[in-house]
Amino acid sequence: MTSTLQRIIDCFSDCGGCNKRKGNARQDMLNMNLNTNCAPMPHQGVRLHIQDHYVVMDNGIAQVTLSRPGGIVTGIQYDGIDNLLEVRNKETNRGYWDLYWNEIGGKGIFDVIQGTSFRVIVETEEQVELSFTRTWDPSLEGKYIPLNIDKRFIMLRGSSGFYSYAIYEHFKEWPGFELGETRITFKLRKDKFQYMAIADNRQRYMPFPDDRSNGRCQPLAYPEAVLFVNPMDQRLTGEVDDKYQYSCENKDLRVHGWICFDPPVGFWQITPSDEFRSGGPLKQNLTSHVGPTTLAIFLSSHYAGKHMVPRFEAGEPWKKVFGPVFIYLNSAAYGDDPLWLWEDAKIKMMVEVQSWPYSFPASEDFPKSEQRGNVNGRILVQDRYISIDYIIASGAYVGLAPPGNAGSWQMESKNYQFWTKADENGFFSIRNIRPGHYNLYAWVPGFIGDYRHEFVITIISGLGSTVCGRDILNYILMETWFTPLALVTTGEIGSLHRLSGR
Structure with missing residues (x-):
């Protein structure tokens, strides 16, 4: 491809x-x-x-x-x-x-x-x-x-x-x-x-920067937001401009x-x-x-x-x-x-x-593909209020982030994170992971709560030997997420997918 x-x-x-x-x-x-x-x-x-x-x-x-x-x-x-x-x-x-x-x-x-x-x-x-x-x-x-x-x-x-x-x-x-x-x-x-x-x-002809100047706009609740009253393109009169209108989630950016x-x-x-x-x-x-x-x-x-x-x-x-x-x-x-x-x-x-990770950056602080590791596995959900059988975690978001509590990745801003999306059968593959110590985290659309694998996963650069039956660079995991009973819902409006669109 x-x-x-x-x-x-x-x-x-x-x-x-x-x-x-x-x-x-x-x-x-x-x-x-x-x-x-x-x-x-x-x-x-x-x-x-x-x-x-x-x-x-x-x-x-x-x-x-x-x-x-x-x-x-x-x-x-x-x-x-x-x-x-x-x-x-x-x-x-x-x-x-x-x-x-x-x-x-x-x-x-x-x-x-x-x-x-x-x-x-x-x-x-x-x-x-x-x-x-x-x-x-x-x-x-x-x-x-x-x-x-x-x-x-x-x-x-x-x-x-x-x-x-x-x-x-x-x-x-x-x-x-x-x-x-x-x-x-x-x-x-x-x-x-x-x-x-x-x-x-999400594409359009944009206002001119001059339209945000005095006489062409009115300030609104905060400095980034203005109302156009006399823009250079009069068709924009009455429109609000705000750079936050064009924000995007990392996964799509x-x-x-x-x-x-x-x-x-x-x-x-x-x-x-x-x-x-x-x-x-x-x-x-x-x-x-x-x-x-x-x-x-x-x-x-x-x-x-x-x-x-x-x-x-x-x-x-x-x-x-x-x-x-x-x-x-x-x-x-x-x-x-x-x-x-x-x-x-x-x-x-x-x-x-x-092409990621690139092979051409000269800094030793940027590890190349052969210096990185992979984590592959499958994630299932057990929720006895829905089924006595395991539920395939189709479309689950699965990621590696620094060790912490379940959901701690959302506020993590010092180090590196690696995310993927499970397929329709719950299988996932996270590739080209930098050497380091991580927890595996996940959440599944339609289910409340966050999952965290209890053990720390360590990726070590350049090691391909086997320890305790597991390749250091390639972890194979079968994970079962038990949904928290205290959070069982009796009704639902919309869908649980954590996205801002709905």
């Missing part, structure tokens, strides 16, 4: 816009059969240009400019557009990693992360990987969060876009803090990107972004894995919104409050890798339906998901 999808992408010249297709490209894509032997055009190698204050990655499809040593994305050149990012903004307000933090008991501080040191990690024709680091020391106490932060940016040969990830590390000798949010933000050109897509049924119609160009943020996100599969996060702005949210307290804010005490070591995520750029020919770009972005998202 992966190779088939990759061939489809390659047949569109990686959607790099170098060789435009004629005709209805969207229909061509939908009609393409699985036996295509289309050969991709050869791509130039990746080139790195280091200047006094900037560094440029260029693979002939896209050109990405970053500040040096700050690691702020100041420009993205693609398909004849000199910069996809908002050129009216200051360079520090275009494409950046940021966080919101506070000292224990202190006030919150917003911080656009500026590197103080720049290194070239990999430089070949196949790949360039750059590092922009900010190192903490006691002289910075109260000014910067007590973390060493290493921001990475990667460009590959033939890839229509670039990747980014970061490594955050806190040493036990350092003071404590709370981390309310961290993310990547991209602010695109408002004269180019005016159509937003986050799902098949794989690709979102914007389309420019002249020329037809797409800008997409693809997140291939949830392992580094906080709060599990049902946690809602922001996506894209008026700006035009696109976000990759890794950790936030939205919809949960202080309970979702990780607190790190003095004496507590911590390290976590956020990402990589992929910034994907695609284009279409004039005359083609620009909305095809959304269809193509979804295909590219599937390719990225099936």
Whole structure:
């Protein structure tokens, strides 16, 4: 499947816009059969240009400019557009990693992360990987969060876009803090990107950022929500705008972004894995919104409050890798339906998901597939009020998260989580799990309560030996969940599925 999808992408010249297709490209894509032997055009190698204050990655499809040593994305050149990012903004307000933090008991501080040191990690024709680091020391106490932060940016040969990830590390000798949010933000050109897509049924022409200014809107109950009274597009009069309208649950938050119609160009943020996100599969996060702005949210307290804010005490070591995520750029020919770009972005998202974990990040803190483990099994439910026999847990959500009480994964925000959905017979497979200690958790649609496997599951990197009849990297589990009798319902309105839609 992966190779088939990759061939489809390659047949569109990686959607790099170098060789435009004629005709209805969207229909061509939908009609393409699985036996295509289309050969991709050869791509130039990746080139790195280091200047006094900037560094440029260029693979002939896209050109990405970053500040040096700050690691702020100041420009993205693609398909004849000199910069996809908002050129009216200051360079520090275009494409950046940021966080919101506070000292224990202190006030919150917003911080656009500026590197103080720049290194070239990999430089070949196949790949360039750059590092922009900010190192903490006691002289910075109260000014910067007590973390060493290493921001990475990667460009590959033939890839229509670039990747980014970061490594955050806190040493036990350092003071404590709370981390309310961290993310990547991209602010695109408002004269180019005016159509937003986050799902098949959630896409539209968006208001201009000017519509949120005084005289064009009225503030509502909180700063993010406004009522348009004199928008630039009068058809939007009376409409409410609020970035939280476009939130999405982690399990569905794989690709979102914007389309420019002249020329037809797409800008997409693809997140291939949830392992580094906080709060599990049902946690809602922001996506894209008026700006035009696109976000990759890794950790936030939205919809949960202080309970979702990780607190790190003095004496507590911590390290976590956020990402990589992929910034994907695609284009279409004039005359083609620009909305095809959304269809193509979804295909590219599937390719990225099936390629996880990536083999190319250079950091040893990002384990490759052969360094990870798998858990396979089946889950059944016993509820004597429904049946004397075991009930197949069809569609159960099953996941690994740090050890804790049943349901504790919902507030877990320091470490990694791995989730899957059981098939119609209750079988599940959780693959590519980072080394570590986990509990297995589950819940089943239609049943009240949370399940937790009583024993801690340990994944150890690089070990394939058998201990007590179980392969260390591949646990096989048969789990039976006894529903709590105290929670038996006598009536039901709607269905128990934990989703916000109903």
